[in-house]
Amino acid sequence: MHIGAPSRPLVEVGTQVKRGEKIAEAQGGISACLHSPVSGTVSAIEPHLTASGSRTDCIVIDSDGLNTPDPSLRPHPECEHDPDALIALVREAGITGMGGAGFPTAAKILSARGKADTVLFNGAECEPGIVSDFCSMLDNSPQLLHGMELLLMACGAEKGVLAIEENKSEAISLLSPLLPERITLRVLPTAYPQGGEKQLIYRSLGREVPSGGLPADVGCAVFNVETVIAVAEAVESGKPLIERYCTVTGTALQKPKLVKIAIGTPVEHILRSVDPLCEPRKVIAGGVMMGSSLFDLSVPAEKGTNGIFAMALDDTRFREQSVCIRCGRCAENCPMGLMPNYLYMFVKKNALDKLRAYHLNDCLDCGVCAYGCPARLPLNQSFRLGKAKLRADDAARRAREQAEKEAR
Ligand code: SF4
Ligand code: SF4
Numbered sequence: 001m002h003i004g005a006p007s008r009p010l011v012e013v014g015t016q017v018k019r020g021e022k023i024a025e026a027q028g029g030i031s032a033c034l035h036s037p038v039s040g041t042v043s044a045i046e047p048h049l050t051a052s053g054s055r056t057d058c059i060v061i062d063s064d065g066l067n068t069p070d071p072s073l074r075p076h077p078e079c080e081h082d083p084d085a086l087i088a089l090v091r092e093a094g095i096t097g098m099g100g101a102g103f104p105t106a107a108k109i110l111s112a113r114g115k116a117d118t119v120l121f122n123g124a125e126c127e128p129g130i131v132s133d134f135c136s137m138l139d140n141s142p143q144l145l146h147g148m149e150l151l152l153m154a155c156g157a158e159k160g161v162l163a164i165e166e167n168k169s170e171a172i173s174l175l176s177p178l179l180p181e182r183i184t185l186r187v188l189p190t191a192y193p194q195g196g197e198k199q200l201i202y203r204s205l206g207r208e209v210p211s212g213g214l215p216a217d218v219g220c221a222v223f224n225v226e227t228v229i230a231v232a233e234a235v236e237s238g239k240p241l242i243e244r245y246c247t248v249t250g251t252a253l254q255k256p257k258l259v260k261i262a263i264g265t266p267v268e269h270i271l272r273s274v275d276p277l278c279e280p281r282k283v284i285a286g287g288v289m290m291g292s293s294l295f296d297l298s299v300p301a302e303k304g305t306n307g308i309f310a311m312a313l314d315d316t317r318f319r320e321q322s323v324c325i326r327c328g329r330c331a332e333n334c335p336m337g338l339m340p341n342y343l344y345m346f347v348k349k350n351a352l353d354k355l356r357a358y359h360l361n362d363c364l365d366c367g368v369c370a371y372g373c374p375a376r377l378p379l380n381q382s383f384r385l386g387k388a389k390l391r392a393d394d395a396a397r398r399a400r401e402q403a404e405k406e407a408r
Contacts, residue, residue: 001094001263001303002102004030009059015042018070020240023059026091032104032303033094037242037262038063051267051285051292051299058300061264073238080235083113083154090154093234094241094303099133099195099224102304105231111214112155112221119157120204120215121148123164123171123225124188126195127287130307132245133225135258137164137171140229141178147232148183155221158182162225163204165190192289193335193366197222211362226306241303246270250310252280261301268297271310280310289367322375330369330379336362340369340379347386352393360386 001007007024017023017036024034040063048058079086091106099122112119121144125133137144152160160183164172167190176185186204194200198209200222207218215222223231226244233239242263249256254275261270267285284291285299287307301308330340339358346354363383370379 001034002030002032002096002104004028004032004104004107006057007031007034009045009057011042011045011059013042013044016040017042017061019067020070020073020238020242022092022094022240023061026094026104030104030107032096033092033240034059035094035240035242036061037264039066039068040064049296049299051294051302051305053292053295073240075237076235079150081153083109083156086150086154086231086235089234090231093230093239095227095230095234096241096303097224098226098230098241098244098304098306102302105223105227108221108223109151109154112157112216114156115216115219116155116157116221117159117219118205119148119152119155119160120200120220120222121151121160121162121183121225121228122195122197122200122222123162123168124195124200125168126165126190126192127289127307128192129249129256129309130247130287131258132247132306134168134171136226136229136245137168138174141174143229143232143236144175144225145178145180146236147228147230149180150231150235151221151223151228152182157221159184161186161204163188163200165194193364193368196335196364196366198364199335211359244303244305246301246305247307248274248310249307250280250283251312252276252278252310261305263303263305264300266298266300267294267308270301270308271297276310278312281313282311284309284311289371290365319376321377324375324377327374329372329374333368333372335366335368336364338363340373340383343386344377344379344382347382347389350389352390355386355390361390363387 005027007026009024011023019039021036022033023036026033040061043062044060047055050056076089079089087106087109095105097103123133148160163186166187188203194203197215201207201220209218230241243260246261247258254277257274283294285305288309324341343360365380367380
């Protein structure tokens with residue numbers, strides 16, 4: 001549900017829970033609390049597959065179908081003007097970045113406090129076919145406006161910029177007359193990828209985040225618009241992050257739909273609720289460019305699941321890979337100026353020092369290199385593997401250093 005350490009369950013098998021009740025406690029600065037999206041009974045706490053393909057302990061709740069709310073949820077007017085109280089509430093409400101990265105929002109506010117002069121509100125939603133943020137902006141404009149003010153206050157920033165792609169004209173016409181003076185609207189050309197933090201900061205403000213750096217290093221913080229709305233809802237009603245908008249689309253469905261899902265719902269349940277046309281041949285959680293192919297549809301929808309693509313047989317033709325022909329197209333197209341062909345070779349050779357030297361960790365996982373590769377090489381897929389190897393290597397080095405320190 002988030003990057004960082006897994007949260008610690010507060011319930012056990014047989015516990016009755018209400019909708020919105022906290023069921024797991026954050027463990028550490030970039031962990032997040034979890035809340036039950038339904039009322040019902042905990043039937044298991046066990047390892048379960050997730051969309052990333054890893055097994056993680058999951059709390060399984062059998063819904064009673066009543067959605068009885070947790071009676072302790074209440075508005076938090078004390079957070080309107082108190083940054084510390086707001087950050088504590090955002091953490092308690094389990095709010096994480098809803099654009100897919102899963103970074104806990106309270107930690108992001110803390111990293112920006114005192115450093116950010118500008119807060120960027122990300123309504124760009126550049127992934128093809130996904131309209132979750134767009135519809136959320138249309139449906140929740142009062143909460144969006146409120147949440148933007150709250151986050152400016154919490155970050156201590158002077159001004160805000162709401163960035164929206166030009167193809168979302170309804171959202172632009174709705175929001176532009178409502179924005180307060182210190183928040184400006186930046187209409188961006190429709191392009192992929194530009195919803196990533198670094199691209200968005202560059203396109204909207206002309207500031208370049210250095211390699212390995214954070215938005216705060218150039219005086220910015222970036223929040224996805226659905227995250228902003230979740231912050232406002234937590235203050236207005238005490239509602240934790242338990243549901244979200246999700247675009248369900250693809251040629252295996254009668255017609256695409258935007259649904260509001262209870263976070264944690266198995267993907268197969270979501271697909272059944274939208275009139276499948278045929279048995280999907282391939283299902284992707286997230287967007288077609290940056291999402292993960294699922295091999296088991298019992299995985300739960302997560303806080304960052306903004307889309308589900310169900311594809312029919314015709315869309316999934318397998319094309320043979322060949323060898324790299326050194327055409328250079330991947331390097332020409334990479335929005336981060338990386339050399340994907342070299343990175344691919346270094347992942348295959350397990351050359352971790354080279355992966356660092358060629359800045360693999362700056363890769364956005366946008367998939368543009370693989371999309372245009374005439375050899376059909378699984379470039380960004382291999383980069384996920386490479387990044388996992390770097391993380392494991394870093395963790396092993398830290399453990400070694402700690403052991404040496406303790407031995408001294
Ligand atoms: S686009 Fe594909 S074939 Fe061309 S250089 Fe890059 S990896 Fe090699
Ligand atoms: S996925 Fe490919 S194109 Fe996108 S940032 Fe990474 S290396 Fe560059």
